Amino acid sequence: QETKKEKGKLLIVYLSRTNNTKQVAEIIQKEVGGDLVALELKDPYPENYDSIVAQVAEENESGYLPPLKTRIDNFNQYDVVFLGFPTWGMRLPPPMKSFLNKYNMSDKTVIPFNTNAGYGIGSSFKTVKEMCPNATILEGFSTKGGIERDGIYFVMEGDKKIKVKEEVVTWLRQIKFL
Numbered sequence: 001q002e003t004k005k006e007k008g009k010l011l012i013v014y015l016s017r018t019n020n021t022k023q024v025a026e027i028i029q030k031e032v033g034g035d036l037v038a039l040e041l042k043d044p045y046p047e048n049y050d051s052i053v054a055q056v057a058e059e060n061e062s063g064y065l066p067p068l069k070t071r072i073d074n075f076n077q078y079d080v081v082f083l084g085f086p087t088w089g090m091r092l093p094p095p096m097k098s099f100l101n102k103y104n105m106s107d108k109t110v111i112p113f114n115t116n117a118g119y120g121i122g123s124s125f126k127t128v129k130e131m132c133p134n135a136t137i138l139e140g141f142s143t144k145g146g147i148e149r150d151g152i153y154f155v156m157e158g159d160k161k162i163k164v165k166e167e168v169v170t171w172l173r174q175i176k177f178l
């Protein structure tokens with residue numbers, strides 16, 4: 001069996017508004033190591049939920065790719081890129097599309113992970129696949145996070161955090177990262 005070392009250098013990039021996906025990213029990093037990077041926009045989204053929902057819908061409609069503030073130095077050094085994001089409007093959030101548009105994933109191993117309000121990944125993993133045509137895409141991970149619409153924000157604490165950690169470990173074993 002392949003050892004961790006042979007996987008090469010790991011990057012974990014995530015988008016997170018209410019920190020649920022961030023928590024999953026941190027669990028992954030604790031288990032497998034690698035560099036952790038939060039995606040930030042030049043012009044942050046509005047705080048207000050209805051406003052961000054409307055803005056994301058518009059961006060999806062027009063195909064607008066919001067410019068990123070985050071820059072990743074020496075992106076070429078990475079062999080494996082974990083990509084974490086919430087489901088937004090049952091799709092891949094526009095900032096993650098900006099990231100995949102800007103950085104070339106060819107010949108890398110790409111592994112998506114997701115949190116959502118209980119409606120699943122929608123088309124997000126499929127879009128990752130489409131935007132990384134020359135990458136090896138491994139089986140992704142998804143779990144229920146917050147429900148911002150109902151005022152439920154960060155949920156990855158206490159028993160829930162323990163449960164999600166177990167789910168993440170099981171998945172990392174399945175894809176042979178543990």
Ligand SMILES: Cc1cc2nc3c(=O)[nH]c(=O)nc-3n(C[C@H](O)[C@H](O)[C@H](O)COP(=O)(O)O)c2cc1C
Nearest residue numbers: 016017018019020021086089090116117119145146
């Ligand atoms: C703009 C927006 C759109 C969302 N759309 C969906 C959706 O279509 N389906 C779903 O299950 N959850 C949806 N959610 C809920 C988030 O996916 C969920 O709360 C997730 O855990 C948030 O992750 P975060 O804490 O890392 O930001 C949406 C949240 C926001 C802010």
